[in-house]
Amino acid sequence: xxxxxxxxxxxxxxxxxxxxxxxxxxxxxxxxxxxxxxxxxxxxxxxxxxxxxxxxxxxxxxxxxxxxxxxxxxxxxxxxxxxxxxxxxxxxxxxxxxxxxxxxxxxxxxxxxxxxxxxxxxxxxxxxxxxxxxxxxxxxxxxxxxxxxxxxxxxxxx
Amino acid sequence: xxxxxxxxxxxxxxxxxxxxxxxxxxxxxxxxxxxxxxxxxxxxxxxxxxxxxxxxxxxxxxxxxxxxxxxxxxxxxxxxxxxxxxxxxxxxxxxxxxxxxxxxxxxxxxxxxxxxxxxxxxxxxxxxxxxxxxxxxxxxxxxxxxxxxxxxxxxxxxxxxxxxxxxxxxxxxxxxxxxxxxxxxxxxxxxxxxxxxxx
Numbered sequence: 486x487x488x489x490x491x492x493x494x495x496x497x498x499x500x501x502x503x504x505x506x507x508x509x510x511x512x513x514x515x516x517x518x519x520x521x522x523x524x525x526x527x528x529x530x531x532x533x534x535x536x537x538x539x540x541x542x543x544x545x546x547x548x549x550x551x552x553x554x555x556x557x558x559x560x561x562x563x564x565x566x567x568x569x570x571x572x573x574x575x576x577x578x579x580x581x582x583x584x585x586x587x588x589x590x591x592x593x594x595x596x597x598x599x600x601x602x603x604x605x606x607x608x609x610x611x612x613x614x615x616x617x618x619x620x621x622x623x624x625x626x627x628x629x630x631x632x633x634x635x636x637x638x639x640x641x642x643x
Numbered sequence: 644x645x646x647x648x649x650x651x652x653x654x655x656x657x658x659x660x661x662x663x664x665x666x667x668x669x670x671x672x673x674x675x676x677x678x679x680x681x682x683x684x685x686x687x688x689x690x691x692x693x694x695x696x697x698x699x700x701x702x703x704x705x706x707x708x709x710x711x712x713x714x715x716x717x718x719x720x721x722x723x724x725x726x727x728x729x730x731x732x733x734x735x736x737x738x739x740x741x742x743x744x745x746x747x748x749x750x751x752x753x754x755x756x757x758x759x760x761x762x763x764x765x766x767x768x769x770x771x772x773x774x775x776x777x778x779x780x781x782x783x784x785x786x787x788x789x790x791x792x793x794x795x796x797x798x799x800x801x802x803x804x805x806x807x808x809x810x811x812x813x814x815x816x817x818x819x820x821x822x823x824x825x826x827x828x829x830x831x832x833x834x835x836x837x838x839x840x841x842x
Contacts, residue, residue: 537770537776
């Protein structure tokens with residue numbers, strides 16, 4: 486009897502084998518004395534465990550044992566309340582957590598786009614023109630790229 | 644309402660409902676009723692009294708925090724022991740005892756354990772219940788953590804192989820093997836304990 490067969494006998498006793506496997510093990514146990522002896526030993530151990538699960542009693546008194554639990558519960562609830570009463574900036578912090586990665590991605594995209602924009606500028610596709618401002622204290626510049634189909638207006642309030 | 648409750652004579656279900664409404668006195672009654680069972684389960688897994696007391700108390704704290712989630716699909720005691728088991732498994736993992744001793748266990752499985760002769764007679768036959776419990780406790784204490792954990796979860800907690808494997812983070816085949824070797828070693832240990840008792 487090999488190791489796998491021995492292990493199957495144990496699993497067979499637990500009812501954990503598929504029907505076909507269980508039938509094969511059942512036949513083996515009925516016909517093979519060594520398999521039957523092993524099944525008997527394993528069965529005795531299972532029965533002993535089922536009947537004799539060790540019990541254990543706490544030595545601490547009911548009040549003493551409970552007092553530690555009560556303190557831990559109170560401490561946990563105090564932490565929860567503290568978190569709930571957190572500063573008013575909490576919503577702002579939540580937005581920051583969302584916006585910070587978005588901002589970082591935008592910066593990376595901008596840095597990656599700079600060489601391409603420079604290339605366009607060298608190719609002369611970016612046209613620069615200053616237009617008249619209707620306001621005395623403001624001026625503006627307009628950048629227009631034919632190839633990109635894009636116009637950017639820069640307003641300068643001095 | 645809680646002032647009118649006769650806590651000692653109330654059923655578990657009643658006390659759970661009261662606790663779910665925030666009645667801590669009802670919860671304390673539940674603790675008093677089930678604390679030994681939870682402690683015994685924790686001890687059976689970690690085999691250290693102080694750790695078992697701490698883990699059992701941690702179980703009750705978690706139970707209070709999650710009491711609203713208890714819907715009664717299983718009994719309250721079963722729900723509690725599942726919390727205790729998870730805490731004990733986490734504890735053993737943090738201490739790396741589960742992993743270290745499972746490697747030891749694998750080494751055992753390839754050597755001495757395989758050579759153990761089959762115990763023909765029943766070593767626990769005709770024992771008084773208390774004596775049987777004592778002997779099993781002594782024998783279990785000599786198993787590796789991995790073997791003992793598989794045994795406790797399957798034999799005492801009644802979990803199927805699949806559930807034991809999930810909780811221990813290993814394959815069903817490994818659980819089959821661990822249970823087989825744990826039982827074989829227990830049989831030998833129980834037989835040895837019986838011989839020691841002979842005049």
